[in-house]
Amino acid sequence: MSQSYENTLAFAKKMDQEDPLKKYRQEFHIPVIDGKQVIYYTGNSLGLQPKRTRSFIEKELKDWELFGVEGHFNQQKENIWYNFHKYSKKALAGIMGAKEEEVVSMNNLTVNLHLLMVSFYRPTAKKFKIIVEAGAFPSDQYVFESQLNWHAFHGGNKLFDPVEALVEIAPREGENTLRNEDIINTIEKHSEELALVLMGGIQYYTGQFFNLKEITEAAHKAGAYAGFDLAHAAGNMHLKLHDWDVDFATWCTYKYLNSGPGNVSGIYVHERFGNSPEIPRLAGWWGHKQDERFKMKKGFIPMEGADGWQLSNMNIIAGAAHLSSLEIFSEVGMEALRSKSILLTGYLEYLIKEINKEEKIFEIITPENPEERGCQLSLFTLKYGKSLFDKLMKRGVLADWREPDVIRLAPVPLYNTFEEQYQFAQILKESLAALKQ
Template sequence: MQYQNTISFALNCDKNDPLKSYRDQFHIPQHNGQDCIYLVGNSLGLQPKSTRSYIEQELKDWQDLGVEGHFDERATRPWFHYHKFLKSHLAKLAGAKEMEVVSMNSLTTNLHLMMVSFYRPTAKRFKIITEAGAFPSDQYALETQLHFHANKGGERLFEPEEALVELKPRTGEETLRTEDILAAIDEHKDQLALVMMAGVQYYTGQLFNIQEITKKGHECGALVGFDLAHAFGNIPLNLHGDGVDFAVWCSYKYLNSGPGSVSGVFVHERHGSNPDLPRFAGWWGHDESKRFQMKKGFIPMAGADAWQLSNVNVLPSAAHLASLEIFSEAGIENLRQKSILLTGFMEFLLNDLNRGGEKIKIITPRDPDQRGAQLSLCLSTGGKDLFNQLGENGIIADWREPNVIRVAAVPMYNSFEDVWKFVEKLKKLLS
């Protein structure tokens, strides 16, 4: 697309946008009686207008049926099987089989559950590779797992500080090169147990090459998992085809399912079909045909369902389902096509703003294949003040220490007009 820095160009793009009607399916926060320019769906997605009715339906079934809502045919969606209503939607977004995905718990809980099964260190293989500056959920989970496993039977297997390999960009660069990630995996292959990285890095917005990282990890004898909090619902995924061992994600960012809403996991079928794989078990992961016999002896469900602990959180899952049905209707490939154009338009406008001297540095990769919807804007000074001024002008972005404003033009509800107005306001504030 040949971009132009005019409001008429932006409005024409919106007029011809095949996904433009989806914006009307979301509540847009207001500022002085006008729609905000909401560019923070990478932190908390907007509420679908259908969410209220989905939750109210479950409240009504609870009101009318009480405990019978679990099984009674009068229930709209019986709660016993509620997680199954989400599976087809999640499988499409994950590029997975339905048996390989399930919604449950919260992201960090799920990450720990996955590491119980997939991080099994020995005195020889104990290292974990991740990106430096990973989101705190990942940092703390990896750190504490290493300390938990460092001693076995009174013996010191390894030193936790030496076991975590954190990959940093080259000097003078902001993001990791794929060849450097692959080289690091190869360098540590004799001691490597797990590669555990983000799908999209939360700070820089870099999209990692999941396929190549997984392939190299497996060649070197390691298992490979991803935190997809900033990737799920943002980019098309192919977790089954890429051979990823496991993945976790949240649903409140691009998936628009409400603050702190239910997480999800992917477990490749080669692991989900292995009943002997070590795991921390719970009632809801037990064979559902025998679940209510209440007998000792855990018999895992087939697939990712075996990692469930407790019965479904129905009200958050109802909000999740409301959004997922919109995703299935819109199509993640269609959303991705629009996302590339929206983010490209924002980049074009920012480059135009920088003519005559760089005012804002984009630290997100310029290659659309190496990023999602997010651009991370770095300012050497005054970044927090600029961020606050944007908020005072009805532009909701996201601040991350020490000096980055994150903005994400989400294709489900953001417009080209949003992007143009954002950069125009940015230009005025900077001047």
Template sequence: MKNTDYRFSEDFARNMDEQDPMKGFRERFYFPKVDGKEAIYFCGNSLGLQPKTTKEYIQKELDNWANLAVDGHFHGEDAWYHVRKKSKPALAEIVGAHEHEVVAMNNLSSNLHFLMVSFYQPTKDRFKIITEAGAFPSDMYMLETQVKFHDLDPDQTIIELKPREGEYTLRTEDILKTISENQSQLALVMMGGLQYYTGQVFDMEAITAAGHVAGAKVGFDLAHAAGNVPLQLHDWGVDFATWCSYKYMNSGPGNISGIFVHERHAESPDLPRFAGWWGHDEGERFKMEKGFKPMFGADGWQLANSNVIALAAHQASLDIFQEAGMDRLRQKSELLTGYLEFLLQEINGERGVIEIITPKNTNERGCQLSLLVKKGGKAVFDELYQNAIVGDWRHPNVIRIAPTPLYNSFMDVYQFAKILEQSLHKFA
């Protein structure tokens, strides 16, 4: 559907929802309330909604714990010793990987550090890291402290990519040029797959290829990309990646992370890593002997026992993802975000009160649009919340709105636009 086919009307939005083959998934989530009114929830890029089956999935494991106790590790449905395997098919589909290349474990920031142990090995000649300026704070702090751990100066080691003057997003050509210009000293390219502030999706395939030509390793933080945009990590040749499960994957606040390690590293048992017994050869794990033997694939990066309760909440959402399918979710996402973009343009007109700083090209964005509010700013955002619109505010003047295809509707987008229009007239 083209922008010219969209209409700023309630009838159009209702008709789109009636024709939506994915509309039934909305009923499978709980929606919060603001002052007693059901929210129009556009904050899945920070915390996804709770599936109605989550309590059931968690209760099942609580019952297993109550009835089986320690025997639950080896007996009963989904014995805990192998419970990590249940999430692998869905995770592999979501990130475009083989099942042995992914595993759910830890949390995102921990995983970034553990993966850096393996994939950032600076030498006297190769030590530099390329990342995007204004990365999410966890990434900035992680890179800074990893570099200091190797007795290096972050200011001399970390190269931050910045948009051109007067622009908000990075040009792929500038990223690739920077990689090429630093290839003799480059050890690692590590950046977000989707920039959290602007909503820009980077060309991960091109960046990975350029990084490898330069002789560097390449990894991505997919916190805002996993479950949101198409990913093909295996085919792109990405060395490593990690993500959280509580944003688009709707698995609960602070819940379990996941990692990807390309299979070419699976046969490298001597690759440096911080090991734990859950990453040790499964067949010999209970021998309790010295000498770490990593499991094949991403499983070899595990440290401790699987968090069974966390995985249960995760699985409640992953089962919905497998039923919905990433291709269908992406199709709806493009339509929904396209409609939001159209309505914003209609509201803005020639006044130029708001500016969409997320790329217009659908291949360079997910479902998030970042709105730079030139007049009214925080007052506009607060007015939206008072009308039960839940988005999020990023200083100094950006509102992030993310219509999520699993549970948002065209009517949600229309109603948001009407309230935004009123707020802009009031404060801008």
């Protein structure tokens, strides 16, 4: 999609006026700090609260009040708690590009990553290596470390060296992002010993979106599984997990999916595994065959699809908040959301480059190709660094600072506007001018 931009307020307002999704900004609570509405660029850390969330939560609170434990089964209720995990499936399938039976909301992201590795990381003395991106988010790094240490010793004997087993792919010298060819070449190089490729869908620091389809194909060719942490991709990119033949994935819902701080995660498991009771997993009561669950017998029989990985019954209050945001995604659709995202992020990029023409202050380390990024730009500050970030925050720009010198900006298409991008550019220029004095 090609677009000509203009560095004027009139142009920004015109883009907002023509935006088919403009009404959805009114669906969200925009934070007000020191009496002023902020420019919110941290949807990649915590999405804003949909205004309809309160009514969704209050509905379940009222049902709890009226029905108590019978809320799980009472047919007078709209949402029977016993089936609550089912209500998000249609929306999640659309967002993730999956079949409904391949997705389910459950637990938190790190818990789910551990659970999925139990099933899909099955090392042997010959095939034991995991390929990851260097500099993955710390929680992922800790999962990798602990899983490798857990599996390295078998029957008192050392099966493999956990340090050698972790293969981290880093950008080339002098580059900020990974080349897809280097990822594929690394998979091919370690194919004889490779058990699993497990990467983020979007690299949290640089904002780079990886080619999940080609990575999955290369992993399968090497006889390995391919899984992804989609924390920064879910609700951001137009994903097609089933068509791309991805084996498994997990994500959080409090970033672009706007479900609330620390809220429920979700998983995707390809249908070829979902109906295979032989695949190893850590079992829980809620993952047991639903029509036999209350027989309370020994012998775990997993539900079909991703549901068979569930452990405990759904957190209803958290799940209600999740449903409120998913309703918006169902109304909008990922294709429309992604179309605006490309335009909005592109406009912000254009404005920053205009400022850089006067004096190069920033290096945008996020890929320039819209197909290789979502709605995030990571700015490496060549000058001023944290001092500039602090000035922006004092001016009502709620952005994200990452050591050593990066400002992350995430213009979210559901609630950020083109006029905000123009306003931010003015604040940025004024802040730079003040620092130069």
